[in-house]
Amino acid sequence: MRHFSGNTRLLSPAKPTIILILLFLFLRLSTAWRPWPNQKNNVTEHEFGANKKYEGSSEFVKMKYHMGPVLTSNITVHIIWYGTWPNTQKRIIREFINSISAPGNRSPSVSGWWKTVQLYTDQTDSNVSKTVILGKEKNDRLLSHGKTLTRLSVQSVIKSAITAKTEPLPVHPNSGLYLLVTSDDVYVQDFCQNVCGFHYFTYPSIVGYTLPYAWVGNSAKSCPGVCAYPFAVPSYIPGLKPLKSPNGDVGIDGMISVIAHEIAELATNPLVNAWYAGQDPTFPVEIADLCEGIYGTGGGGSYTGQMLKDGDGATYNMHGIRRRFLVQWVWNNVVNYCTGPNALD
Numbered sequence: 001m002r003h004f005s006g007n008t009r010l011l012s013p014a015k016p017t018i019i020l021i022l023l024f025l026f027l028r029l030s031t032a033w034r035p036w037p038n039q040k041n042n043v044t045e046h047e048f049g050a051n052k053k054y055e056g057s058s059e060f061v062k063m064k065y066h067m068g069p070v071l072t073s074n075i076t077v078h079i080i081w082y083g084t085w086p087n088t089q090k091r092i093i094r095e096f097i098n099s100i101s102a103p104g105n106r107s108p109s110v111s112g113w114w115k116t117v118q119l120y121t122d123q124t125d126s127n128v129s130k131t132v133i134l135g136k137e138k139n140d141r142l143l144s145h146g147k148t149l150t151r152l153s154v155q156s157v158i159k160s161a162i163t164a165k166t167e168p169l170p171v172h173p174n175s176g177l178y179l180l181v182t183s184d185d186v187y188v189q190d191f192c193q194n195v196c197g198f199h200y201f202t203y204p205s206i207v208g209y210t211l212p213y214a215w216v217g218n219s220a221k222s223c224p225g226v227c228a229y230p231f232a233v234p235s236y237i238p239g240l241k242p243l244k245s246p247n248g249d250v251g252i253d254g255m256i257s258v259i260a261h262e263i264a265e266l267a268t269n270p271l272v273n274a275w276y277a278g279q280d281p282t283f284p285v286e287i288a289d290l291c292e293g294i295y296g297t298g299g300g301g302s303y304t305g306q307m308l309k310d311g312d313g314a315t316y317n318m319h320g321i322r323r324r325f326l327v328q329w330v331w332n333n334v335v336n337y338c339t340g341p342n343a344l345d
């Protein structure tokens with residue numbers, strides 16, 4: 001999620017926090033990987049291909065339950081389309097969300113991917129819901145809060161959507177999940193620097209309710225080499241070739257894995273007091289953070305792991321409704337490593 005892992009926080013921490021930050025960075029560098037711009041001086045050819053750590057498995061990872069709720073009722077995803085969203089792009093995102101609990105898709109499937117998320121339970125031993133449904137949608141075409149959003153103004157966008165005069169989004173604090181997606185001309189605080197998306201919950205003082213929400217941006221114009229990696233590559237890594245994306249839209253195909261990342265974390269840690277690793281709730285390392293950049297068997301470090309390649313040259317690792325998607329794996333707390341539906345063993 002990385003919702004409060006900004007640089008300001010890193011500059012003046014107390015001593016015990018320094019240790020936690022180092023641990024956090026260690027976990028992040030050793031298991032979760034994206035070509036972040038601040039690491040560019042230190043990415044060498046050698047690291048590519050050579051690093052085949054085993055799917056994030058690490059004796060240092062202690063994924064713990066902190067007694068808070070997980071999303072056990074049917075999860076309804078309400079989308080806010082902020083900016084200009086062509087129907088072709090909307091369709092890919094809707095079909096991904098609809099694929100999460102769709103039965104009968106070819107294996108490896110998106111619903112097979114969700115099975116790892118379903119392993120997480122709450123105090124009553126209820127599992128995360130099997131069912132994820134696409135709910136109501138709201139268009140915010142005219143950018144009600146401008147082209148640059150902060151972490152706080154993101155909450156105001158959600159407030160506008162649930163209080164709109166015409167067709168407001170319904171308020172479902174227990175089963176609703178509010179997904180704000182921003183078009184490629186919108187900048188959200190820290191986008192491309194150290195986040196491609198984040199999740200949190202709204203403050204009653206701003207929105208009137210505590211609602212779990214996520215933001216994910218389309219990086220096509222700003223930093224596809226970071227947030228749509230491996231369908232785009234950063235220019236500072238010479239010789240690296242982008243992979244062909246499965247739905248013909250690099251920005252959206254890159255967003256799918258980030259959306260999946262945030263939904264998996266929201267389901268298991270909606271109020272940031274349920275499932276995460278590390279001692280510090282302001283630096284929670286959640287089930288998708290641990291497996292970022294891992295898409296298949298053998299993945300870890302900067303190595304994506306084994307993916308599938310179709311006749312048309314597109315790379316993907318799971319099937320959904322009518323489409324293929326490339327989605328990162330998530331942490332499996334039963335076996336203590338990252339798992340996904342396309343595992344070879």
Ligand SMILES: *[C@@H]1O[C@H](CO)[C@@H](O)[C@H](O)[C@H]1NC(C)=O
Nearest residue numbers: 029038039040041042043044
């Ligand atoms: C790269 O990382 C190594 C340690 O892994 C460090 O010694 C070196 O100073 C770093 N180089 C740059 C340019 O940051």
Ligand SMILES: *[C@@H]1O[C@H](CO)[C@@H](O)[C@H](O)[C@H]1NC(C)=O
Nearest residue numbers: 115118119120121126127334
């Ligand atoms: C519920 O979670 C438990 C504990 O992780 C797991 O053993 C069980 O298989 C899960 N049930 C489902 C339906 O995923």
Ligand SMILES: *[C@@H]1O[C@H](CO)[C@@H](O)[C@H](O)[C@H]1NC(C)=O
Nearest residue numbers: 073074075101130131132133
């Ligand atoms: C939850 O979703 C299932 C389908 O998976 C459906 O049969 C059931 O009626 C739903 N429950 C509620 C309370 O909406």
